[in-house]
Amino acid sequence: MQAPSSNILLTGVTGILGRHILYELLPLYVSHKKYKIIVVIRDTKTEDARQRLHSLLSSLYRPDYLNQFSLAELSDSIEIIPHDIIDLNEDDFNQLKKYAPVTVIHAAAVTNLSNTPQAYEELHHKNYTATLRFLEWVNPVLSKFIFIGTAFSIGHFEGIIHNNYQEFSTNTTAHQTLAGINRNPYEMLKSNVESKIITYCNHHHKKWQLLRPSIISGRLMDAPLYFSPKFNVFYEFGKFFYVYSNRMKTKSNSIRMVANHQGTLNIIPVDFVAKTITRVFCNDDIYELNIVSSHGVKLDYLLPHTASIVGFQCELVEQVPTNMNDLEAAYYRLYAPNLTPYIQTPCHQFNTAQLRTIMSDIPEIDVQEAFKDLLGYALQHGFRDLH
Structure with a gap:
């Protein structure tokens, strides 16, 4: 120290x-x-x-x-x-x-x-x-x-x-x-x-x-694990599914989301x-x-797993659907304008050589492996702010 x-x-x-x-x-x-x-x-x-x-x-x-x-x-x-x-x-x-x-x-x-x-x-x-x-x-x-x-x-x-x-x-x-x-x-x-x-x-x-x-994301090194005072940015996908699981008129349980199939979220x-x-x-x-992380969380993992936490199914597509169900209409009206640019981003990777040298005594955490636990913690707290 x-x-x-x-x-x-x-x-x-x-x-x-x-x-x-x-x-x-x-x-x-x-x-x-x-x-x-x-x-x-x-x-x-x-x-x-x-x-x-x-x-x-x-x-x-x-x-x-x-x-x-x-x-x-x-x-x-x-x-x-x-x-x-x-x-x-x-x-x-x-x-x-x-x-x-x-x-x-x-x-x-x-x-x-x-x-x-x-x-x-x-x-x-x-x-x-x-x-x-x-x-x-x-x-x-x-x-x-x-x-x-x-x-x-x-x-x-x-x-x-x-x-x-x-x-x-x-x-x-x-x-x-x-x-x-x-x-x-x-x-x-x-x-x-x-x-x-x-x-x-x-x-x-x-x-x-x-x-x-x-x-x-929330904590992945220091107990109590997974804590974050706010669940924003990538958590917004989970918050959307959580909120609309009890709000949809027709109980649509599938969504087509425009995203880069080969993309990641760091x-x-x-x-x-x-x-x-x-x-x-x-x-x-x-x-x-x-x-940053040396490797991002794959979108073809992140989005379907986020949808699945409340029983939805998610398919990644290249174009906005024309025949939208209720869930899709809500997503593209309220959430997609802010979030789509981040899940349509081109394939990229951060050079982390200097960072890994600085933090060489701390093993890098696999965020994708911990992703379900991060989401589960947020869901447990209803995606509400914590203090």
């Missing part, structure tokens, strides 16, 4: 990945009293920031490895800034200054795969503008800025995908060099903000790092992602890294 070498400012701590980064950092910071983890958490209508943090630390779903510490020990390692990142002000900065210099792990983001003007507006405000304002706000005390992006900011891409998506010219201005066609504003804005971060940090002589997970356990981030964030030789 490595000793901390700086204070950490962590955003997105109530999200799927952010809380797991916090869980991974805590054993380091509880054991070494010199440095703190500073978290940005906003109040909600039902809980203030301190109560929300307490809920995270005392959750029944927290990893078992935290049981060696008391709640007081965990809480003492953390300093709270009680605001949304878009609203951080001078008073918040004055609170932060006593911890300078700080390393930032920016994991706060909205995941919205819709391709609508409303989605673009939300994502531009909360993912793009908020990130750049936050970077400017923290700059005077910033040592290094680690941005948690997405491996899918590469877009609709065929072939081998390497870690380096960005390049920058002699004046330090960055732009994406390895690029497919973005499927939605979420991907496009994630890519655009990466370029802005590099350009800003280079101009201000700050260190930076871009870490990009693929689709995140899924990575959230605890593996968090362990990777806490291992590499202090390595200044790593600038860009995709945190």
